[in-house]
Amino acid sequence: MTQGMAIANKVLDNPKVTDVMSSIEKNPVLSHLVQLADKLVDIGKTVPFIAPAFVILKLIIDVEQRARDTDAKCTDLLERINFMVSNITVLEKVKAIEPLIAVISKMNDTLKRAASLIQAYRKQGAIARRLNISNSQNFVQMAESISACSQDLMLSLQIQQTGDISVLTRSVPVDSQDEEAKSFVMSHGGQSAINNDPALVEEFAKKMHMTMSDQVMDQMQSSMEDILEENQSRIEALLKENSSNTVAETIKAMAAEARELEAEQRLICLQCDKEYRKSANGPEACSFHKSMKTNGSFSCCGNTAPCAYGSHHPAHHCEYPYTNFYDYAYGILGYTDTHREWATVRETDLLTDEEKLASVSELVRWRTRHEKITQPMMVIRVGFVRYDNPYYFQAYDAELLKTTNATLQETRQTLIFKTNTSNDEYAMAEWILDAAGTIRGVRISANVATSDTPTVSEVPIDPETATLSGEIRSISKASFRVYKSTEPYTFPEPVHVGPILRSTPLREVREFKPRTKLPLLVIPEAKMVANSSGKFARMNADKFQGTLRIFNKSAPNSQTFVTLASCKAEYRFVGEDTYKDVDSLDLGNVKFPTTIEPTQSLDLPFEAIVRRNPVQAALMQSCWDWAMVALHHPIRVRMTFKDIEGEELVFIQEYIHQPSPRMAVKDDKDLLFLHIDDILENNRCTVRVKEATDEDHVVDVNGIKFTAQDLHKIVYKAEQTGVTEVNLCSRENGSHKWDAWALVDLSCRRVYGIKVLLAPGNTRSSKTTAALGYALCPLYGGDEEGAMEERPQRYAEETVVFPILETEECPVVVVDDDVDDEQIPEVAAAAPVIQAAAPVVAIAAAASASATQALTEVTKNAATLDSAVFAASMSSLERRLESLDTNVARMATALEKLVDILSP
Structure with a gap:
């Protein structure tokens, strides 16, 4: 063993x-x-x-x-x-x-x-x-x-x-x-x-x-x-x-x-989110990516597997980039409720647009909408937090400041971080020490190659509490010096070539009286409108709509019923001689024949459709609340009603195009307003230049705003290249395009004017209209009080000229005509007297004179009687007229026989 x-x-x-x-x-x-x-x-x-x-x-x-x-x-x-x-x-x-x-x-x-x-x-x-x-x-x-x-x-x-x-x-x-x-x-x-x-x-x-x-x-x-x-x-x-x-x-x-x-105690590595023990930690114990994950991949290597290795870390650091650090840093920098900025220095290279940034802020909370931190902390940031960019981002509390201060006592190395070793371009943060070598503040600096001096600010802090201890000092500030012209700038007058849409109607709509012998009155509910109702608008025709109220003015007891058997609609453009049938006519739920009783009315909604000409139809455009066919030509729609005996009722309505109240026009605040109009499609394309309404911007070119820094970049590049008419911005929308140029005064080192050219876009086959104009650029620059040194002006050398356009025939507009006016009837010439027929003619004339006298008498009596008396005598009047008709017919027959006898 x-x-x-x-x-x-x-x-x-x-x-x-x-x-x-x-x-x-x-x-x-x-x-x-x-x-x-x-x-x-x-x-x-x-x-x-x-x-x-x-x-x-x-x-x-x-x-x-x-x-x-x-x-x-x-x-x-x-x-x-x-x-x-x-x-x-x-x-x-x-x-x-x-x-x-x-x-x-x-x-x-x-x-x-x-x-x-x-x-x-x-x-x-x-x-x-x-x-x-x-x-x-x-x-x-x-x-x-x-x-x-x-x-x-x-x-x-x-x-x-x-x-x-x-x-x-x-x-x-x-x-x-x-x-x-x-x-x-x-x-x-x-x-x-x-x-x-x-x-x-x-x-x-x-x-x-x-x-x-x-x-x-x-x-x-x-x-x-x-x-x-x-x-x-x-x-x-x-x-x-x-x-x-x-x-x-x-x-x-x-x-x-x-x-x-x-x-052994387990720790959580903030680089890889895994548990680890100190005894197992080593130089390659942790694996991670350097960049953030975007669209399922990492830009640092393009692979899913980790591409970088290092030791495990229980706290965030900026020794080298790793994925989790960005979530941590952006969670603070990306929101306004997480930190309060004490001081920031930022400079932009006028040639490359590269920015240098450093800041010192108070840390309020670690994440947006989270609880506030309980102890005072501050954040020092140098550079932009990106894996391919040098940066420093560190939160300090009193304990960490104490540890840092102890290190400074030994090393006297006050530099916190500097993005570049060069003194031409950098962002930097340094500790400010007192005579005893104790931290008393932070100095932040930013400089770019196009600046004469760096921008420097000093932030005093209390190391015992990690709080702001005094007023922030601005040591120096880089600036692009501009000058004011000794004389006002002058510009050529705007140039506009091409047709212009009317902003007001051609004239007032005319009203016409109904023409008929029937006891009917026609009362339109409103003026005739175009394409204002319905679930869809046609692309090859226009709809003219309205409602007519036809009133039977006969007395209530007259029993004079009017039966309308048919209705047709015709149209005519003012300037033409004849009416033509509409493409179709819709009368809603009204069916013919229909009878109108005395003192009653008929409400007749109508929708007459007029086809567009081939050029208009090819545009395939839907028009709401206006008619393309009547854009430049007033149109009249004639409604003809017939009763069962063939008597007609004719009523004419006119439609004149009403320009939209939303049509763009020049505003009082516009420094420049240009427009070109498409008179076929009733479309206006515009460009506006005006002074920016917010403090951060100088000028607004059709919604694109420019700061003083943007204008400084333009001037700086013009100084380098010698080109003083600089392309500023442009847009193309198919139907139109516009380009804007900044006009640079090299003497005063400023943009003094905006030049704009508006022309048809690539979808337009013919180039027949354009507009060119100038706008004075609002004054900008100067020191904090706005004071500026004056210099003689030097105008830009312009190379862009007004384009060569194609010719276009404008439509001939006829304002009015008299085709539908009431004509005064001429007196008919006297008929020749035939001696042989004198007796018969005398009889006929006498009969005719008798009938005329009777009608005249009835008319006079009718004018003096009230409606009740008039109604009571109507039946006797009708019998008398029938008798006269019979007598006239009998005499006419006798006259024909007499003519036959006298004929050789």
């Missing part, structure tokens, strides 16, 4: 055993196997025939601790072995041992085959493991053997299983790479073809992003069955050669070491 302990101690002193313990610590399944082997050693003292079991377990432990990666199949097999071997721990309580020798021997054989399989599998490289399809089959067969052996053990040992046996019944794990490998082998001729074709193996390796070594083909061509048999033979020889006592002592020592590690 003493010899065994010596050997065990010698083994534990070996550096390889340190790696073993590290592997055991990282793998809970392996740790459990060590504890189980330790227990079997104790049982082996009374039951010698189980000694091979813990020897084989020691072999499995050795193989797994040497493995550099964790494999799902091996881990699954270890869990099954743990379950099987844990059953024989009851042997220490069993008295009749002899009957169990056979089943324990079977278990030892199963363990041998399992150890042989693990050895053979671990000797293969990653490529061979995937491409050897038999590997998965071997693990499945091994799982079945362990399950069968476990059942035999539980039955022989009379163990009543009350725990979870899912470890035996579950399937062997298969990952996505196994499936890809199987599919690759099946699609390329099977296992034999793969084993003998290095090109196919290399193709698979590239597909899986693996590196192919010289040993891969040897591993592929080796017989797995031969390797397993060879391994089992070696295990048998090892069992005979090695002393079980030596192995037992080694296992006991390893288990004792594992228990000591288990008792």
Whole structure:
């Protein structure tokens, strides 16, 4: 036993055993196997025939601790072995041992085959493991053997299983790479073809992003069955050669070491979120990524596996970048309720746009909306927190300041952090010390190559409380000096070429009286509208809609019913001579014929559809609340009603385009307003330049705002290049595009004007309109009081000119015509007198004069009577008129006969 302990101690002193313990610590399944082997050693003292079991377990432990990666199949097999071997721990309580020798021997054989399989599998490289399809089959067969052996053990040992046996019944794990490998082998001729074709193996390796070594083909061509048999033979020889006592002592020592590690305090590494012990920590104990995870991958390496290694850290630090640090830092910097800024210095390179930043802030809470921290803390930040950028981000409390102060007393190194070694471009933080060498504040600086001097601020702090102890001092501030012109700037007048949409109606809508001899009045409920109702608007036609109220003005007792038999609609553009039929007419629920009783009315909703011309229809545009056909031409819709006797009622309504109140027009605050109009689509494209309304910006070009710093960059680049008409911004929207240029005065070192060109976009086949204008840039720059030195102005050299446009014919607009005006009837010429027919003509004339006199008399009487008297006399009047009609007809017949007699 003493010899065994010596050997065990010698083994534990070996550096390889340190790696073993590290592997055991990282793998809970392996740790459990060590504890189980330790227990079997104790049982082996009374039951010698189980000694091979813990020897084989020691072999499995050795193989797994040497493995550099964790494999799902091996881990699954270890869990099954743990379950099987844990059953024989009851042997220490069993008295009749002899009957169990056979089943324990079977278990030892199963363990041998399992150890042989693990050895053979671990000797293969990653490529061979995937491409050897038999590997998965071997693990499945091994799982079945362990399950069968476990059942035999539980039955022989009379163990009543009350725990979870899912470890035996579950399937062997298969990952996505196994499936890809199987599919690759099946699609390329099977296992034999793969084993003998290095090109196919290399193709698979590239597909899986693996590196192919010289040993891969040897591993592929080796017989797995031969390797397993060879391994089992070696295990048998090892069992005979090695002393079980030596192995037992080694296992006991390893288990004792594992228990000591288990008792050691566990810490959480903030780099990898894993538990660790100080004794197991080392230079490469922790693995992590340098960058944040974006869209499922890491920009630092592009791989899923960690690409960087270091020691475990229980607290956040900025010695080197790691993924979890960004969540920690952004959780503070990304919200306003987590910190209160004391001082910030920021400079931007006017040529490269690179920024340098440093700040000192009070820490309020670690995370947004969390509880406030209970002790005063401050945060020093230098640079931008990114993995590819040098940065410093550290929270300080009074205790850490005390420790830092003690270090400064010895080193006198006041530099906290500097992003660059160069003095031309950097961000920096330094400790400010008093005469006694005690921390009294923080000095932060930022400088860029285009600045004459750095921007420097000093923040006084109380190191005893980590709080602000006085007013913040601005030592220096980098500035881009600008000057004011001695004279006002002048610009050319804006240029606009092309048609312009009207902002007011062409004229007032005319109203027309109904034309009819029927006792009907037509009262429109409102002006006729276009495309204002319905679930959809047509793209090839326009709808004109309205409602007419037709009123029968006959007296209530007159019994004068008017029956309308039909209705049709026609349209005419003002300037045309004739009406044309509409494409269709919808009268709602009104059906003809329909009768209107005296003093009653008929409400008639209508919708007349007028087709657009081919050019308008090709635009496929939906128009709501306006009609494309009437955009430039007033249109009239004529409704013609007929009663059952053919008498007509004609009513005309007119529609004139009403420009939208939302049409863009120049605002009082606009420094420049340009527009181009599409008179075919009734569309206006605009560009506005105005002074920015917020303090941070100077000018607003169609929604794009520019700060004084942005304008400084433009001027600086103009000074470097000599180009003083600098492209500022542009936009294209298909139908139109605009470009804006900054006009730079090199003498005053400022942008003094904005030049804008608005033109049709690429979707327009013809370029017929454009607009060019200038806007005075609002005054900016100067010191804190706004004072500026004056200099003579120097105008920019402009190269952009107004574009050459195509000609376009504008539509001829006819404002009004008299086609529908009421015509005064002319007096008819007197008919010639025929002497021979004088008597008959006299009779006819007398009869006609009699009828006319009667009608005149009735009219006069009707005008003086009230409605009741008028209604009572209507029947007698009708009888009298019928009698007159009969007499006239009789005289007409006699006249015809007289003419026949007188004819030669």
